[in-house]
Amino acid sequence: MLDSDDFAAIRLTFELATVTTLLLLLLGTPLAWWLARTRSRWRGPVGAVVALPLVLPPTVLGFYLLITMGPDGPIGHLTQSLGLGLLPFTFPGLVVASFLYSLPFVVQPIQNAFEAMGERPLEMAATLRASPLDAFFTVAIPLAKPGFWTAAILGFAHTVGEFGVVLMMGGNIPGVTRVVSVQIYSRVEAMEYIQAHWLAGGMVFFSFFVLLALQIFRRDRR
Amino acid sequence: MKFRILLIALFFSSPALADPVQVAVAANFTGPVKIIAANFEKETPHQVNLSFGATGKLYAQIRNGAPFEVLLAADAKTPAKLEQEGETVSGSRFTYAIGKLVLWSPKPGTVDDQGKVLEKNDFAHLAVADPKLAPYGAAAVETLTALGLLQTIQPKFVQGENIAQTYQFVASGNAELGLITLSQVMKEGKVTEGSAWIVPAALHQPIRQDAVILNKGKDNAAARAWMDYLKSEQARMVIRSFGYDF
Numbered sequence: 001m002l003d004s005d006d007f008a009a010i011r012l013t014f015e016l017a018t019v020t021t022l023l024l025l026l027l028g029t030p031l032a033w034w035l036a037r038t039r040s041r042w043r044g045p046v047g048a049v050v051a052l053p054l055v056l057p058p059t060v061l062g063f064y065l066l067i068t069m070g071p072d073g074p075i076g077h078l079t080q081s082l083g084l085g086l087l088p089f090t091f092p093g094l095v096v097a098s099f100l101y102s103l104p105f106v107v108q109p110i111q112n113a114f115e116a117m118g119e120r121p122l123e124m125a126a127t128l129r130a131s132p133l134d135a136f137f138t139v140a141i142p143l144a145k146p147g148f149w150t151a152a153i154l155g156f157a158h159t160v161g162e163f164g165v166v167l168m169m170g171g172n173i174p175g176v177t178r179v180v181s182v183q184i185y186s187r188v189e190a191m192e193y194i195q196a197h198w199l200a201g202g203m204v205f206f207s208f209f210v211l212l213a214l215q216i217f218r219r220d221r222r
Numbered sequence: 223m224k225f226r227i228l229l230i231a232l233f234f235s236s237p238a239l240a241d242p243v244q245v246a247v248a249a250n251f252t253g254p255v256k257i258i259a260a261n262f263e264k265e266t267p268h269q270v271n272l273s274f275g276a277t278g279k280l281y282a283q284i285r286n287g288a289p290f291e292v293l294l295a296a297d298a299k300t301p302a303k304l305e306q307e308g309e310t311v312s313g314s315r316f317t318y319a320i321g322k323l324v325l326w327s328p329k330p331g332t333v334d335d336q337g338k339v340l341e342k343n344d345f346a347h348l349a350v351a352d353p354k355l356a357p358y359g360a361a362a363v364e365t366l367t368a369l370g371l372l373q374t375i376q377p378k379f380v381q382g383e384n385i386a387q388t389y390q391f392v393a394s395g396n397a398e399l400g401l402i403t404l405s406q407v408m409k410e411g412k413v414t415e416g417s418a419w420i421v422p423a424a425l426h427q428p429i430r431q432d433a434v435i436l437n438k439g440k441d442n443a444a445a446r447a448w449m450d451y452l453k454s455e456q457a458r459m460v461i462r463s464f465g466y467d468f
Contacts, residue, residue, distance in 0.1 A: 071395040088396040089347060089380045171380030171391065172352060185383070189278045189355045 002198050008175050009183040009199075016091070016179060017159040020098040024106040024155045025148065027099075032107045033136070036114035051104045058101065062168025065097050069169070089171035094179075097169060098159045106155040113147025114140065149217060157210045161203070242269035243444035244289055246280045248296030248431065250358075250385050250403060251319070254464045255294065258457045266451065268444035276384050278355065284309060284436060291439025292448060294318060294431070296385075297357040301434040314435035318452050319466035321429035322404040323361050328393055328416040337419040339399065340371055345378065349391040349400035352381045357429050358388075362401035364426035403429075404465030411463050423467075431466075 035047055053061060068075045069087040076086055087093030121143060125135035141148070163181035170177030172186070180199055187196035247255050252274055259270040275283070277296045284290055284304065295301050298317065304310050325340065327333045339345070351359030359381070366372040380397050382388030385406070392400030404420060407413050433452060439445035451457055458468065 066390070066394055066396060069396075086346075086396060088391075167383060168387075169396075171347070171349075171397075172383070173380060186352065186354065189276075189383075191278075 002195060005174060005178075006180075006183060006195060006199060009178050009180045010202075012175060012178065013160055013180040016094055016098060017156045019095050020102060020159045021106070021152055021156045023095065023099055024102060025152060028103065028106040028151070028155075029110055029148075032110035033114055033140075035107070036111045050107050053101050054104050058162070058164025059168060061097070061101060062165040065093075065100075065165065066169040069093060069096075088169045089173060089177060091176055094166060094170060094177055097165045098162055101162055101165050102155045102158045105158045106151040109147045109150040109154065110144060111147075113144035116147075117143045146218070150214065153210060153214050153217075157207060161207065241442055241444045242271050243291050243439060243442055243448050244271050244273070245292045245294060245448065246273050246275065246284070246288070246290040247294045248277045248280070249274050250296050250321075250405065251294055251431065253405065254319075254460050254466070257460050258452070261456060261460070262448065262451050265456070266447055268447050270444075270448060289438060290436055291442055291445045292433065292435055294433045294452075296321075296431055298430040298432045299357075301432040304434065304436070309437055311435040311437065311440050314449060315432055316449075316453070317430045317468070318433045319431045319461050320468060321358065321361075321431060322423070322465055322467060323358060323365060323401055323421040323426060323429065324404040324407060324413075324465075325399060325419040325421060326392060326402055326407050326413075326416060327399050327418075328395060329398075330417050332398065333417040333419050335419055337369075337421065339419075340366070340369065340375065343371075343374060345398040347380045347391075347397035347399075348375055348378050349380050349382060349388045349397035349402070351385045351388045351402075352383060356382075356384055356388075358385045358401070358403055361421075361426040361429050365401065365421050368425045408463075408465035 031046075031050070035043060035050070066088055067073050069079070070076045071080070071086060079085065079087055084092075087096060117140065121139050122132075122135050125139045126132075130138065161181065162179070163185070166177065166179050166182055167185070170179070170182065172178050172182055180203065184196055184199045184203070187193075187199065245255075245259075255272060259272055263269055273280075273290065277300050280288075280290070280293060280295070281300050281304065284293065285307075293301060293304070301310065301315050305312070305315060325333050325337050333339050340348075350362040353359035353363045363372065366375055380391055382391055385403055388400055389402050389406045391397045392402065401421070404413075404418075407415060407418060433449060435445050435449060461468075
């Protein structure tokens, strides 16, 4: 059945998904807020960039990350001059890659929630002398809560399901970059179908229940 | 009526005239096989259709009814396995090329011609193909074992899923060194870029690449002609110029 390699991959995958989801909620929220409310002409282009990972094959993202994070790439130059070394083949590198890969899954639900709420609640808050920041935390965020839940669940699940990007820039290092999807791929390629079934079947169950939870959760809100 | 018979006759006879052979080729042999196929079509009345893929995937496709008539694998294990499973024409299997392992860096002067850079150990990453999946990866591990360096260097491994991806890790500069195939960095008989050490064949098991006729190609004369052509001096010259042995 499953050996320590498989469990290490499972643990790593959940660590990666957790760190990535937290970062996405933290940095994706202001971005979603801006996208929902701005009248800037940059709204369209920025929105399109955020949505890019939805349509690009992960291999494109992985390939360009490998090049740009490499010693001759712009991100590689930056991380090296900051004394951080190079990102490919490292856990932080995977976090950066997963962040980009799952960005639309987190930003878009939050943005939709902010848009659906409209101007009125914030105007009301302003008439009650709430500062914009105060209104954001005490009015906007509580009202957009379902959007945040959807964003967190989708961001987490999508990161767990990540494969192509990690394969391209991870280097398949046990405990560092060998996530479950890569481990499944190796098991299948090596014709170790029993372990592959356990891992792959586990992924199907996990994904199903996450999506089911999301459905039930959405119905309850209605 | 006469016309229809003619049409039917034409339809049935055309495969016999052109009879293209469907060849599945391991991706690492893409370069040489394209040249060999072009020469083959010039020098014989036959035609070849080439499909490329990783050997493991080609195996799965063949087992599931893919229309391939000949397999040029990147290893000796897969054709032998297919033979055991009754998927091949018996007696058709032979070694068409022996791969060479090379320690390579895209930077000139990094790799010395004795491979001492491995002992010095002042690099962060060594790219190798996954030893479980790729014959070149297994050969890399055997080599490091023979040199007594496996224990110290293994923590620095970054693994490509196949040898092409392993090359990409090194060529992009993300890994300073890589153990890859000579054919990946050889053009017209020499290593043109970076620095390289051709690993002595004695340090690892020979990386035999075997070809075999599959059941679907049993009655295709072009399949046999293709196998014969692979053994010809013209074909071997091409294979050698890409850094393979026999």
